[in-house]
Amino acid sequence: EVQLVESGGGLVQPGGSLRLSCAASGFTFSNYWMSWVRQAPGKGLGWVANLNQDGSDKYYADSVKGRFTISRDNGKNLLYLQMNSLRAEDTAVYYCARDRDGKDVWGQGTTVTVSS
Amino acid sequence: EIVLTQSPATLSLSPGERATLSCRASQSVSSYLAWYQQKPGQAPRLLIYDAYNRATGIPARFSGSGSGTDFTLTISSLEPEDFAVYYCQQRSNWPHTFGQGTKLEIK
Numbered sequence: 059e060v061q062l063v064e065s066g067g068g069l070v071q072p073g074g075s076l077r078l079s080c081a082a083s084g085f086t087f088s089n090y091w092m093s094w095v096r097q098a099p100g101k102g103l104g105w106v107a108n109l110n111q112d113g114s115d116k117y118y119a120d121s122v123k124g125r126f127t128i129s130r131d132n133g134k135n136l137l138y139l140q141m142n143s144l145r146a147e148d149t150a151v152y153y154c155a156r157d158r159d160g161k162d163v164w165g166q167g168t169t170v171t172v173s174s
Numbered sequence: 175e176i177v178l179t180q181s182p183a184t185l186s187l188s189p190g191e192r193a194t195l196s197c198r199a200s201q202s203v204s205s206y207l208a209w210y211q212q213k214p215g216q217a218p219r220l221l222i223y224d225a226y227n228r229a230t231g232i233p234a235r236f237s238g239s240g241s242g243t244d245f246t247l248t249i250s251s252l253e254p255e256d257f258a259v260y261y262c263q264q265r266s267n268w269p270h271t272f273g274q275g276t277k278l279e280i281k
Contacts (some may be wrong), residue, residue: 093270095218103210103218103261103272117268120175153217160208160263161222162230167217 059162060084061153067168074144074172080137080154080165088132089113094139096150097167104150107139122148127166144172161169176200178273186281194247195276197262202242206266209238210245212275213258221260222247252278260266 066078076154105123106146107128116128127140131169149172155161177200187193197207205225210218220229222238225245233251249256262273276280 095272100257102275103212103263105263105270105272108268108270117270119269158223159227160220160229160265161210161218162220162223164217169236 060156062156062163062165064152064154064165064168067152067170069171069173071174072145072172075140075142076144076170078139078141078152078154078168078170080139081087082156083137084136085156085163087130087135092128092130092137093155093157093161094128094137095153095155095161096170097153098147098150101150106152109137110158134135141170146172148172175269176267176271178264178271180260180262180273180276181275184277184279185275186279188250189252189254190232191252193247193252193256193278195247195260195278197200197240197245197247197273199243199245199264203264203266205241205263207238207245208238208263208265209236210261210263211258212261213255216247218261249278254280 061083063081093108109128109140129138151167153167154165156163179198181196212218223238226238237248239246259275
């Protein structure tokens with residue numbers, strides 16, 4: 059079964075850091091671009107970042123550029139999102155997704171809450 | 175940044191009716207537009223990619239059309255499970271922006 063499972067969410071204070079992980083299974087992880095997408099409470103979807111197959115090509119939303127870093131370990135079938143200098147407005151459910159012609163496989167999401 | 179504007183914000187229809195959802199881009203995205211469905215408490219699901227291609231397992235009642243700046247998602251005859259929020263997203267230019275969503279609710 060093709061599957062993505064996120065982990066690493068939680069409660070963090072403003073200015074803090076968190077690393078999210080996304081474990082892929084059931085497909086050849088190293089063949090695909092991967093994404094992070096977030097959804098603030100009661101709001102729509104927001105694209106966060108994308109990464110190509112070997113990790114050499116990265117793109118970020120302006121709102122997270124310089125604070126978040128997307129990376130991957132193809133040997134472990136893992137996608138990461140390192141989040142630094144977190145702000146209240148980063149509070150959201152974070153989804154990882156596989157990129158094909160669209161985002162055709164999604165994880166169940168992990169919740170990040172930034173609050174003092 | 176390409177802005178995607180979805181209309182209407184909310185669409186109230188009954189099962190069996192036809193639904194037409196619109197997504198307009200602030201500049202051409204060619205055919206690089208996808209549609210997603212999201213139900214409460216669930217992850218989004220890919221319905222349509224590259225404007226008119228149905229994703230794997232998506233029923234034929236869902237269809238997409240358009241190119242350039244104007245796109246439409248049509249649900250030919252609504253089933254009870256189709257009431258959800260629908261988003262469009264472009265992958266023509268970075269950042270890969272989403273529209274703000276259309277909520278399809280039961281009338």
